[in-house]
Amino acid sequence: MASDHGGGGAAADASVNNAVGLGLRASLEETTADVACKDSQSLPRPLSISDASGSVNGSRFRVAYQGLPGAYSEAAAAKAYPNCEAVPCEQFDTAFDAVERWLVDRAVLPIENSLGGSIHRNYDLLLRHNLHIVGEVKYAVRHCLLANPGVKKEDLKRVLSHPQALAQCETTLAKLGVVRESVDDTAGAANFIAAHKLQDAGAVASSLAAEIYGLDILARDIQDDSDNITRFLMLAREPIIPVIDRPFKTSIVFSLEEGPGVLFKALAVFALRDINLTKIESRPRKNKPLRITDDGSNGPLKYFDYLFYVDFEASMASHNAQNALRHLKEFATFLKVLGSYPRDMSEA
């Protein structure tokens, strides 16, 4: 399992060491599952943006996630940091702020899914905040169709869930002929239908969410493909120190000049050094969406400006990766290393 904490490996983690110094290290007595299985009345209240008191109340390693207990991000946090305290947050920004303000040690961010593809908004968040990627986990998501006790499939007129979950269950939901409604997280959908005792609405969420919110499971494994893997990133205030004695991955973001072959040239810096790319994603450059160039004869031309997010299989501690990035810097108009971290080699 890929973890930047608790494994005692060679990747010295500056922020974990800080956390230990401040007494924030995870205790071993209570697991995240223990926390998640308490009844919903005693569940931790999600952090909101106004929770700036800095009241770090215990000694456990704290991992913020967006959503309510029973969300898949909570399970991903537990996979990455087995004895952590998973801290539910209303929004991703709250989770990121909580790390920046030392309220928690890590934030978890779902970034891509084998069925639904990239979670674009979360790519944008990586640049908006100044956190570092320190780990990744792949988690096999198994969706259930949930409803209040007594409600049958035929009663359902609408189904609520996270947009990725709805997309991953498209075939099942289309067969049911229900209206799909997007909400912030899967467990939030389960909580909503339970709290409002809805008789005509279901939720797509985990079996744990069914248990927590007292719902019935009408169907299990309703995702379009049984191999439904989501990749989550672990974010911290400080980068980890990369090593070369185990498989590492590095995530970067860059932008390029306009012109023929520029992306080809950028990707060649990796190909020339035999560095394998595992992901490329382009996003509009939000603070500078258009590039204006003057080609002389036709006057000013407007082009869309893009950011390219690339993951490659090498550690920033390797000369190969350093040379590739030095080469890329020669012609990239912007380049940032988002993190160099151990690859999750586990079965999802």
Ligand SMILES: O=C(O)C(=O)Cc1ccccc1
């Ligand atoms: O809403 C959740 O439970 C999440 O953690 C986000 C998500 C949604 C669907 C698949 C994977 C992660």
